[in-house]
Amino acid sequence: MASSLAPLVLIILRRQESYGYQIIQELREKSGGQMAVAEGTLYPVLKKMEAKKWVEGVWKKADSGRERRYYKLTSNGTQELEQQYSQLNFVSQLIHKLWNLPLSTSSNL
Amino acid sequence: MEPSTFNLKQSVDNYIGFIKNQGSITNSDAAELSAHLYDATDSLINRGLSEEEAFIIACKRLGNEDVLTQEYSKVNASVKMNGIWAYLIIGFNLCYSLPSLFLLCVGMFYLTVYTIYSSSIESTLIVTIFHLLVTFFVFYIARKKNEISQFIEKQVQYNTLRIVCLSFIPFFLPLLLILIPGLRFTKRALASP
Numbered sequence: 001m002a003s004s005l006a007p008l009v010l011i012i013l014r015r016q017e018s019y020g021y022q023i024i025q026e027l028r029e030k031s032g033g034q035m036a037v038a039e040g041t042l043y044p045v046l047k048k049m050e051a052k053k054w055v056e057g058v059w060k061k062a063d064s065g066r067e068r069r070y071y072k073l074t075s076n077g078t079q080e081l082e083q084q085y086s087q088l089n090f091v092s093q094l095i096h097k098l099w100n101l102p103l104s105t106s107s108n109l
Numbered sequence: 110m111e112p113s114t115f116n117l118k119q120s121v122d123n124y125i126g127f128i129k130n131q132g133s134i135t136n137s138d139a140a141e142l143s144a145h146l147y148d149a150t151d152s153l154i155n156r157g158l159s160e161e162e163a164f165i166i167a168c169k170r171l172g173n174e175d176v177l178t179q180e181y182s183k184v185n186a187s188v189k190m191n192g193i194w195a196y197l198i199i200g201f202n203l204c205y206s207l208p209s210l211f212l213l214c215v216g217m218f219y220l221t222v223y224t225i226y227s228s229s230i231e232s233t234l235i236v237t238i239f240h241l242l243v244t245f246f247v248f249y250i251a252r253k254k255n256e257i258s259q260f261i262e263k264q265v266q267y268n269t270l271r272i273v274c275l276s277f278i279p280f281f282l283p284l285l286l287i288l289i290p291g292l293r294f295t296k297r298a299l300a301s302p
Contacts, residue, residue, distance in 0.1 A: 020141060021148040038172025039149070043141055044180040051184065068144050069137075 005037065005045045007088060010073065010081040013055060017072035020046065046071055054080050115161040121146045128174045129266060132189050133182040136267065146171060195269045199261065199276040206279035213283055 012023050020042055027035045049055045054077035057069045073081070125143050128134060134142075146167050153163035171177070182189070218239065226232035250257070264272035 019144075021145050024145075025152075038176045039145065039170045040142060040172040040177045041180045043138060043145075044177075044184045047138070047181075047184045066144060066147060067140065068148075069141050 005042060006049060007081070007084045009042070009045060009049070010054065010077060010084065013071055013073045014078070014081060017070050019068040019070050021068075023071075049077070052076075052080075113159070113161060115159075115164070117147075117150065117160055117164060120164055121150075124168055128177050131174055131178040132192055132266075133178050133185050135185060135188055138181060138185070142171065142177075191269055192265055195265045195273050196261075198273050199265070202276040202279070206282075210279050210282060 008027060009023055012018060012026055018026075020039075024039045024042055027037075046055065046057065050057050050071070053074055055071045056074050057071045059067050060070050061067050121143050124146065125139050128142065129139050146164070149167035149170060150160065150163045153166055154160060158166070219236070222232045222235050226235070261272070
């Protein structure tokens, strides 16, 4: 699950910078609560993306006085996202086409 | 109904501390996970749960220490390595410097006793009592071994660089002897350990 998180997180960060809990909330909401992932595993994913310079993390203090680490997409990250997006789209269309092929019956053979 | 004795900050610290003890997350990771637990607990409280219930669910959603340690160890390979090297350096420094420091002090003590009392009954008595005290001290250290190792472990976890630097200090303590005025045997004692 963790590996498929990366493109999803990049897509969320494309719109605005965000922090871990907010990203998880968005995933949970948009997936209709179907996204069953240990929330904490998001952070190693973010960290890996930060090491690859796809995102940039900064500690910021919220109004409540609580510190949160905000992540935003870098230009590298935008490029990476575009690549992954077209790749995933390609795979998804291919899966769709293959899935919709008629099932073979013995008469076809 | 009894009043709730639940303390959110302490519970969060405990839970994150537990994950931290597995040795694959940094201070910054721990702060990030703590912030997540607080946010998650808050939002569940807003939905009508008690603080304790909210905290339990937030932890469950965050994931247990096995999952998190496994995922973090893929990105934080150096945390564990740094810890091992810190222990090696601290261990070498302490095993090397503390015994030599101890021998130096003992030498100075014997010399002082000898200069004042020469080889009389008093000096024998003083040295015997000193030996007894040292024996008790060794037993005391042995009894406190848990506290000592926990202290070092905590220091390595929370501020590795500081404890490694501090462990070099005993090497330089003998230099302080030069500063003590009127210490006639300084040069001899320093030359002999």
